[in-house]
Amino acid sequence: MADERSFLVIDLGGTRVRAASAACMTLRLTHRREEPTEIEGGPDGVIAQMVRLGRSVLEESGEAARVGVSALGPLDSRSGVVYSPPNLPGWKMVPLAARLEQALGLPTTIVNDANAAALGEFYAGSGRGHRNMVYFTISTGIGGGVIADGRLLEGSCGMGGELGHMTIDRHGPICNCGNVGCLEVLASGTSIARRFNERLSAGERSIVSEWTVGRPATAADVSRGAQLRDPLASAIFTDAAECIGVGVVNAIHVFNPELVVLGGGVAQAPGLFDIVRSMVERYAQPAPRRAARIVPAELRGDEGLIGAAAVAREQDKHSKSGIL
Numbered sequence: 001m002a003d004e005r006s007f008l009v010i011d012l013g014g015t016r017v018r019a020a021s022a023a024c025m026t027l028r029l030t031h032r033r034e035e036p037t038e039i040e041g042g043p044d045g046v047i048a049q050m051v052r053l054g055r056s057v058l059e060e061s062g063e064a065a066r067v068g069v070s071a072l073g074p075l076d077s078r079s080g081v082v083y084s085p086p087n088l089p090g091w092k093m094v095p096l097a098a099r100l101e102q103a104l105g106l107p108t109t110i111v112n113d114a115n116a117a118a119l120g121e122f123y124a125g126s127g128r129g130h131r132n133m134v135y136f137t138i139s140t141g142i143g144g145g146v147i148a149d150g151r152l153l154e155g156s157c158g159m160g161g162e163l164g165h166m167t168i169d170r171h172g173p174i175c176n177c178g179n180v181g182c183l184e185v186l187a188s189g190t191s192i193a194r195r196f197n198e199r200l201s202a203g204e205r206s207i208v209s210e211w212t213v214g215r216p217a218t219a220a221d222v223s224r225g226a227q228l229r230d231p232l233a234s235a236i237f238t239d240a241a242e243c244i245g246v247g248v249v250n251a252i253h254v255f256n257p258e259l260v261v262l263g264g265g266v267a268q269a270p271g272l273f274d275i276v277r278s279m280v281e282r283y284a285q286p287a288p289r290r291a292a293r294i295v296p297a298e299l300r301g302d303e304g305l306i307g308a309a310a311v312a313r314e315q316d317k318h319s320k321s322g323i324l
């Protein structure tokens with residue numbers, strides 16, 4: 001419908017900035033824009049890029065009711081401030097929502113990328129039709145989002161659902177966040193590669209070395225080695241997948257979801273779901289275990305924009321009902 005109200009949505013990632021118009025009711029995306037993130041420009045450069053892409057969308061789509069933004073965390077969705085994301089050098093306590101609001105002249109809401117992806121899957125991907133869903137994104141890092149009774153669980157300062165930093169092993173290695181034995185430091189793609197390369201450096205052997213001459217192995221190499229039944233690659237891959245399984249068991253016990261969605265590159269590795277499901281079979285309590293299906297994410301790239309649109313729609317409802 002040409003006359004339907006729309007939101008401007010922007011997805012700020014470490015490598016790409018995307019923007020689009022999203023229909024208020026259906027969250028359907030149109031007028032897409034996408035560019036490599038001009039990361040070297042620091043906050044001023046990246047915000048100028050977001051504003052330029054946003055204006056370009058608005059020129060074609062016409063007026064928008066408000067702006068929804070998915071951005072790299074950590075950030076405080078309540079105050080609209082982005083802290084110091086490791087993938088955005090030079091950013092420190094940047095009031096992103098306020099700056100976009102000023103430049104675009106529209107009320108702006110921000111949400112962290114993992115929560116946005118969870119909302120995207122909930123409304124337009126594998127979560128459609130459900131009420132309680134836990135979403136893990138497992139790639140270079142591990143993020144997450146929790147939908148409880150149909151709403152994103154934000155927590156007291158907008159940092160709920162940080163599933164990657166649940167403690168799995170209190171005697172484990174030190175995580176980027178400073179804590180010990182987080183899921184992320186045990187099972188992210190970066191960690192799988194690091195743990196494997198450390199064992200090679202310590203003198204262990206692997207078939208993976210045959211095709212990684214002159215470069216360190218990646219998580220994809222370790223997954224391929226595991227498929228070829230290489231003992232070292234299998235041990236590292238299985239341990240990481242079991243740690244994800246422990247994380248999923250914890251999430252099932254805490255949130256009692258109907259659906260656990262696993263997204264991100266590592267979740268696509270062959271065999272990962274089998275290991276996760278067998279951990280759940282072994283360790284989760286029977287009733288919540290039977291209630292929860294464990295499924296792959298469906299969306300490939302649009303989840304951040306759709307999640308940003310969902311957050312904008314939520315704010316829109318609140319502002320109309322006078323809550324804000």
Ligand SMILES: [Zn+2]
Pocket residue numbers: 164165175176177178179182184185
């Ligand atoms: Zn951590």
